[in-house]
Amino acid sequence: MAAGVATWLPFARAAAVGWLPLAKKTMPRPPVDKKSRSDEILFVNVSGQRFQTWKNTLDRYPDTLLGSSEKEFFYNEDTQEYFFDRDPEMFRHILNFYRTGKLHYPRHECIQAFDEELAFYGIIPEIIGDCCMEEYRDRKKENQERLAEDNEAGEGGDAPLPPNSTSREKLWRAFENPHTSTMALVFYYVTGFFIAVSVIANVVETVPCRPIIGTVKDLPCGMKYSLAFFCMDTACVLIFTFEYLMRLFAAPSRCMFARSVMSVIDVVAIMPYYIGLVMPENEDVSGAFVTLRVFRVFRIFKFSRHSAGLRILGYTLKSCASELGFLLFSLTMAIIIFATVMFYAEKGTKGTTFTSIPASFWYTIVTMTTLGYGDMVPNTIAGKIFGSICSLSGVLVIALPVPVIVSNFSRIYHQNQRADKMRAQQKVRLARIRLAKKGCTNAFLQYKDDGGLQDHDSGSTALCVKNRSAFEHQHNHLLHCLEKTTNHEFTDELTYSEVCMTESLGYRTSRSTSLSSHHGSSTTCCPRRAKRRPIRLANSTVSVSRGSMQELDTLHVQKTTVVPQSRSSLNARTEDLKLNCDDRDFTAAIISIPTPPANTPDESLPTSPAFPGILRNSRSTTFNPDTVKISSL
Amino acid sequence: MKAKDRDQSLSDSRELDGSYDPLTDSIEDDFELSTVCHRPEGLDKLQEQSKFTKKELQVLYRGFKNECPSGVVNEETFKLIYSQFFPQGDSSTYAHFLFEAFDTNKNGSVSFEDFVAGLNIILRGSINDRLNWAFNLYDLNKDGCITKEEMLDIMKSIYDMMGNYTYPCMQDDAPREHVENFFQKMDRNKDGVVTIDEFIESCQKDENIMQSMQLFENVI
Numbered sequence: 001m002a003a004g005v006a007t008w009l010p011f012a013r014a015a016a017v018g019w020l021p022l023a024k025k026t027m028p029r030p031p032v033d034k035k036s037r038s039d040e041i042l043f044v045n046v047s048g049q050r051f052q053t054w055k056n057t058l059d060r061y062p063d064t065l066l067g068s069s070e071k072e073f074f075y076n077e078d079t080q081e082y083f084f085d086r087d088p089e090m091f092r093h094i095l096n097f098y099r100t101g102k103l104h105y106p107r108h109e110c111i112q113a114f115d116e117e118l119a120f121y122g123i124i125p126e127i128i129g130d131c132c133m134e135e136y137r138d139r140k141k142e143n144q145e146r147l148a149e150d151n152e153a154g155e156g157g158d159a160p161l162p163p164n165s166t167s168r169e170k171l172w173r174a175f176e177n178p179h180t181s182t183m184a185l186v187f188y189y190v191t192g193f194f195i196a197v198s199v200i201a202n203v204v205e206t207v208p209c210r211p212i213i214g215t216v217k218d219l220p221c222g223m224k225y226s227l228a229f230f231c232m233d234t235a236c237v238l239i240f241t242f243e244y245l246m247r248l249f250a251a252p253s254r255c256m257f258a259r260s261v262m263s264v265i266d267v268v269a270i271m272p273y274y275i276g277l278v279m280p281e282n283e284d285v286s287g288a289f290v291t292l293r294v295f296r297v298f299r300i301f302k303f304s305r306h307s308a309g310l311r312i313l314g315y316t317l318k319s320c321a322s323e324l325g326f327l328l329f330s331l332t333m334a335i336i337i338f339a340t341v342m343f344y345a346e347k348g349t350k351g352t353t354f355t356s357i358p359a360s361f362w363y364t365i366v367t368m369t370t371l372g373y374g375d376m377v378p379n380t381i382a383g384k385i386f387g388s389i390c391s392l393s394g395v396l397v398i399a400l401p402v403p404v405i406v407s408n409f410s411r412i413y414h415q416n417q418r419a420d421k422m423r424a425q426q427k428v429r430l431a432r433i434r435l436a437k438k439g440c441t442n443a444f445l446q447y448k449d450d451g452g453l454q455d456h457d458s459g460s461t462a463l464c465v466k467n468r469s470a471f472e473h474q475h476n477h478l479l480h481c482l483e484k485t486t487n488h489e490f491t492d493e494l495t496y497s498e499v500c501m502t503e504s505l506g507y508r509t510s511r512s513t514s515l516s517s518h519h520g521s522s523t524t525c526c527p528r529r530a531k532r533r534p535i536r537l538a539n540s541t542v543s544v545s546r547g548s549m550q551e552l553d554t555l556h557v558q559k560t561t562v563v564p565q566s567r568s569s570l571n572a573r574t575e576d577l578k579l580n581c582d583d584r585d586f587t588a589a590i591i592s593i594p595t596p597p598a599n600t601p602d603e604s605l606p607t608s609p610a611f612p613g614i615l616r617n618s619r620s621t622t623f624n625p626d627t628v629k630i631s632s633l
Numbered sequence: 634m635k636a637k638d639r640d641q642s643l644s645d646s647r648e649l650d651g652s653y654d655p656l657t658d659s660i661e662d663d664f665e666l667s668t669v670c671h672r673p674e675g676l677d678k679l680q681e682q683s684k685f686t687k688k689e690l691q692v693l694y695r696g697f698k699n700e701c702p703s704g705v706v707n708e709e710t711f712k713l714i715y716s717q718f719f720p721q722g723d724s725s726t727y728a729h730f731l732f733e734a735f736d737t738n739k740n741g742s743v744s745f746e747d748f749v750a751g752l753n754i755i756l757r758g759s760i761n762d763r764l765n766w767a768f769n770l771y772d773l774n775k776d777g778c779i780t781k782e783e784m785l786d787i788m789k790s791i792y793d794m795m796g797n798y799t800y801p802c803m804q805d806d807a808p809r810e811h812v813e814n815f816f817q818k819m820d821r822n823k824d825g826v827v828t829i830d831e832f833i834e835s836c837q838k839d840e841n842i843m844q845s846m847q848l849f850e851n852v853i
Contacts, residue, residue: 008696008700008714009718010693010752010756010852010853011748011752012715012718013848013849013852014751014752014755014756014849014852015715015731015755016848017755017763017766017767017770017848017849018727018730018731018734018767018770018771018787018791019791020763020767020842020845020846020848021764021767021815021832021836021842022787022788022791022811022815023841023842023845024811024814024841025841026840026841026844026845027844027845027847027848028848029847029848029850030847030848030849030850030851030852031851032851063670068672069675069676070672070673072675072676073676073690073691073694073695073698074691074695075691085695085699116702119670119702119703120698120702122670122672437720437721440720441720441721441798474852475718478718479718479719481848482719482791482794482795483795485791486791486792486795486799486807486811487811488792488795488799488800488801488803488807489799489800490721490795490796490798490799490800491798491799491800492798493798495798495800496797496798496799496800496802499800499801499802500802
C-alpha cells in the first residue's frame with residue numbers, strides 16, 4: 001500500500017456511507033485510534049534540512065505555494081516552522097528561485113521528479129531561465145516520447161484477446177501477430193517461403209540455359225522449362241491470392257486495409273499473373289505484357305511483413321522525407337546549373353557527346369556522384385575546368401543530408417530494439433504486480449485469521465495483531481464493512497477454486513469430511529492441509545462435541561474471535577494464537593472458509609444452487625460471530 | 634499569477650528561445666502548459682465552514698496536496714486512489730459514483746473545498762445529513778427518487794469491489810436480489826421508486842442501520 005494514500009484513508013472510510021443503508025448486516029465498530037496525531041514540524045524544514053529565509057523573499061511570488069496563504073496548511077505552531085515532506089535537494093533550487101528570480105534546472109535530476117516538485121510548489125516551468133530552458137525542453141520531449149512508446153508497447157498486440165472475440169478478430173490477430181498461435185506461425189513461414197520461391201523463380205527464368213537439342217541459340221530457362229515455371233508461378237500466386245483474400249476478410253476496417261501500403265503491394269504482386277491469363281497471346285499487347293512482368297518483382301516487398309528491419313528502413317525514409325526532399329532539390333539545382341554550363345562550354349567542339357542540355361544531365365550526374373563512367377568527357381579547357389568544379393561540389397552536396405538520415409535511422413532502430421526489450425520485461429513486471437496485489441489480499445485474510453476483526457478489548461488481542469499499524473487496522477475494518485454490506489467474504493484464489501470445485505462436485509463429501517473433524521481425525525476437505533489441522537482441532541475438541549454445524553462455526557469462530565468463555569482459558573489460548581500468527585501461508589486460506597450453517601450434520605444437505613440462499617437465511621443467527629460467541633458451549 | 638500575466642510571460646519566453654519559427658509559421662508546442670493550480674480558501678475560512686479543527690484540516694490538506702499537487706482531483710486520479718484500497722475487485726464504477734457525489738458544482742474536478750464539504754457532512758453531520766448524502770449518492774440523475782435501475786447500478790458497483798474470489802461464490806443475480814430486498818424494505822407505497830422521505834423514514838426505523846452509524850467515529 002503506497003504511503004501516500006494512507007492520508008486518503010479517512011476519505012475512503014467516509015465513502016462507506018454509501019454502503020450503510022444497503023448493508024444486510026450491522027457494520028462493525030471502527031477501531032479506536034489511541035495515538036494522537038502529533039506532527040513533528042520544524043521551520044521551513046524540508047525533510048530534515050532546515051532552510052531559513054525572509055518572509056519578503058517568499059512574498060515576491062504570491063501565486064506560488066510558499067508565497068500565498070497555502071503554506072499555512074503546512075505550519076506547525078508547536079515548533080513554529082513549516083514542514084514539507086519533499087526532496088530537500090530540489091527545494092534548494094525552488095528557494096533560489098525566490099531569492100534570485102531565476103529558476104534553474106538541475107541537469108542530474110530526473111525530469112519528471114523536477115516537474116512534480118514544480119507542480120507541488122505552484123511554479124510553472126515556463127519561468128525556467130534561458131540558461132537551462134533548452135536542456136529542460138529537450139529532456140522533457142525525450143521523456144514524453146519514451147512514455148508514449150512504452151504505452152504503445154504496453155498496449156501492443158501481445159495482450160490476450162477478450163474471450164468472446166469473433167473468429168474474424170481472431171483471424172486478424174493471427175495475421176498481425178504471428179507468434180500468438182502455432183497456426184499463424186506456420187502460415188507466416190509458409191508465405192515467406194513462397195515469396196522467396198517466387199522471387200528466385202523470376203530471377204532464374206531469365207538465365208540462359210542450354211539450348212534445346214536441334215537449335216543453336218541459347219534460350220533463357222524460362223522458355224525452355226516454361227511449363228514448370230508456369231506451374232510454380234501459379235502456385236505462388238494462388239497462395240498470395242488466398243492470403244490477400246483472408247486478410248481482406250479479417251480486417252477490422254476493409255477500406256483502410258485496402259488503402260494501406262502492404263495491401264497495395266500485395267495486389268500489385270499478383271495482378272500481372274491474372275492480367276496475363278486474361279490477355280490473349282497477341283503481338284501488339286505482348287510488349288505491354290512484358291512490362292507488367294516487371295511488377296512481379298514487387299513481391300520482394302512482401303518480405304517487409306516478415307522483417308522488422310525492412311520496415312524500419314521504410315519508416316526511416318518516410319520520417320526523413322524532408323531531408324530527402326532537400327537532397328533531391330539541391331541536386332536538381334546543381335545538375336541543371338552544371339549541365340547548362342557544360343553544354344555551352346562544349347558546344348563548339350566537333351563530334352562532341354554533349355548534344356543537348358538534357359544529354360549533359362547524364363554527364364553531370366555521373367560526375368557529381370563521382371562515378372565517372374567515361375562515356376562523356378569534356379575536351380575543351382573550359383569544359384574541363386567546369387567539370388572539375390562539378391565533381392568537387394558533388395561530394396559536398398550529397399554528403400550533407402546523409403548524416404541526418406543516418407542518425408534518424410539509428411534512433412528509430414534503437415527505439416525498436418528497446419520496444420522489444422520492454423515487451424519481454426513487461427511480462428515479468430505484470431507477474432510481480434499481480435503477486436503484490438495478492439499479498440495485500442493475503443494480508444487481510446491473515447488479519448482476519450489473527451482475530452483482528454472484533455473489538456479490541458485490552459488483552460484479548462494477539463500481539464501480532466496489536467503490533468499492526470493503525471492504518472492497517474482501519475483499512476482492514478473498511479474491507480470488513482464491505483464484506484458485511486454484500487454478505488460475501490473475501491477469499492484468495494486457492495480457496496475459491498477449491499470451494500467452487502467442492503460445491504460442484506457435491507456438497508455432501510466436503511461437509512462430511514470436514515465434520516469428521518469432530519472425531520478428532522485430521523481429514524478435511526483439503527487433504528493436503530491435513531498436517532496443520534490437528535493443531536487447531538486439539539484445542540477445540542471440547543466445543544466440537546455436538547454434531548451440529550454450530551460447532552464448526554465455533555471452530556471457525558474460536559480462531560477468529562479469540563474470545564472463549566473464560567479469562568483463564570483465554571490465557572491458555574494465547575499460545576494457539578501465536579501459532580496462528582506464525583504459519584502464514586496455510587492458515588489464511590483454511591480458516592477463511594466458514595463452514596456453512598445447517599442444523600444437522602449429515603442430513604438435509606443443501607444443493608449447490610440453494611447454498612447461498614440457506615446461507616443468507618441462517619446467517620443472521622449462526623454466522624454472526626457475536627451471537628455465536630454467546631451460544632457456543 | 635493571473636492568467637493574463639502567465640500568458641504574457643509565456644509568449645515572452647517563446648520568442649526568446651525561438652520556438653516560434655516564422656518560416657514554418659507554427660508555434661512548437663512541445664508540451665502543454667502546466668496545469669491550472671487551484672488553491673483552496675484560507676484555513677480559517679474552511680474552519681468556519683466545517684466542523685473540523687485546524688489540525689484536522691491541516692492533515693487532510695497535506696494528504697490531498699500530496700496526491701494532487703495541482704489542487705484538484707480529476708476522476709482518473711480519484712479512481713486510482715480509491716482502487717488502492719480495494720485491490721481485489723474493480724472499484725472504478727463505485728469511485729465514479731462517489732466522484733459525482735463529491736463534485737457538487739459539476740465541473741469535472743473535486744477541489745479541496747468540495748472534499749472537505751463532503752467529509753464534513755459524512756463525518757461530522759447528523760444522522761439525517763448522512764442519510765441525505767447517501768441518498769444523493771444513489772440518486773444518479775438527481776431527480777429526487779431512486780429507481781430500481783439506479784439502485785441496481787450502485788449495487789453492481791459495490792459487488793464489483795469484492796472481486797472474483799469471495800466466499801460464498803458470487804452468484805450473478807446477487808446484486809439484483811439485494812436490490813429487491815432493499816426496495817421491499819424502503820419502498821413504502823410500492824410505487825417502484827424510493828423518495829427521500831421514504832428513504833430516511835425507513836432507515837431511521839432500521840436498527841441495523843442506526844447502529845452502523847457508529848462506523849464514523851474516530852475516522853479523523
